[in-house]
Amino acid sequence: MPNNSIYYQQREPSPLRSIWLLMSSNPFVVVAFWALSIIFVLMLLSPLITPYDANQQFADAILQPPSWHNEGEIRFLFGTDDLGRDLLSRIIAGSVYSLGYPLVAVAFAALIGIAIGAWAGLSSGMRSSGLNHMLDVILSIPSLLLALVIIAILGPSLFNVMLAITLVLIPQFIHSVRNAIRDEIHKDYVTASKLNGCSTWYLLTRVIFPNITATVVMQLTFALSTAILDIAALGFLGLGVQAPAPEWGTMLARSLDQVYLYPWTMVLPGLALFITILAINVLGDNLRLSIQKRVEQ
Structure with a gap:
């Protein structure tokens, strides 16, 4: 039976849908979203x-140009490297090392860093002040340099790279979350919640944390970009993921001597790295702006 209601009812979109509507108005965000989704x-x-297979060698197709080249073959869409390995297969397989493992490292760093940062933000006195000064000292050192020091002590391996990246990112999460909570904790709405008898857990999860979401999103974006770049840089220097693993930084290092004669061996993995980081930064920055706009509405 048809609905014959004559009364107008305005339906507000859900929080996630309203944020997506704000983001989708920017065509660059839509392109970045689909690019990152495909990757x-x-x-x-x-x-x-x-x-x-990423390490399968074809002796009859060493340094084969991409398929759009006059000398290229369709069976090797992106061409082959100096050992006759298919570049398309290596780039796709390398996304696990260059995107998957950074995601895992950022997830562990975020869980630990946000928990410690929340405790530091709600505490006061010598503990909070001492932690803040220690974080200032740690964050004054570039993240890649800290990762290099840890790798130099532990040795180059995939597990050690993941451990180093996670340890480097934890202080960044602690510092950003602590400062965000300290900025919010003295505002009127938090004071009113305290006077209403809200518990510390409720105050943190239901009152303060929803208002620092933009800060957490910004830090997650920055941390993921940093993790991807650091893993690629360590691989490029030979201190990260070791050959023959198809990590994009390792592929760049191996093709450095061939860039002028066979540029596709370096351009294609570099382009994959560039597109991934660009899409993450565009999405993260616009997600933060959309959250702020929704809060201000």
Whole structure:
């Protein structure tokens, strides 16, 4: 039976939908969203969709140009490297090392850093002040330099790289969350919640944390970009993921001597790294702005 209601009812979109509506008004955000979604799907399905094994060598197709080149072949869409390995398969398989492992490192760093930062933000006295000064000293050192020191002590391996990146990112989360909570804790709405008898857990999760979401999103974006760049830089220096693993930074280092004669061996993994980081930064920055706009409305 049709609905014959004559009364106008305005339906407000959900918080997530309202944020998406604000973000989707920017065409660059839509392009970045789909680009990152495609890369993420390729990463998840990489064991199933790679045309060849990442380390399979074709002796009859060494340094084969990409398929759009006059001398290229369609069976090697992105060409091959100096050992005859398919570049498309290696780039897709390398997304696990260059995007998947950074996501895991950022997730662990965020869980630990946000928890410690929340405790530091709600505490006061010598403990909070001492932690703040210690974080200032740690954050004055570049993240890549800290990772290099840790790798130099532990040795180059995938596990040590993940451990180093996680340890480097934890102080950044602690510092940003602590400062955000300290900025909010003396505002009127927090004071009113305290006077109403709200518990510390309720005050943190339901009152303060929703108002520092933009700060957390910004820090997550920055941390993910930093993790991807640091893993690629360590691989490029030979201190990160070791060959023959198809990590994008390691692929860049291996093709450095061939860039003038066979540029596709370096341009294609570099382009994949550039697109991934650009899409993450565009999405993260616009997500933060959309959250702020929704709060101000």
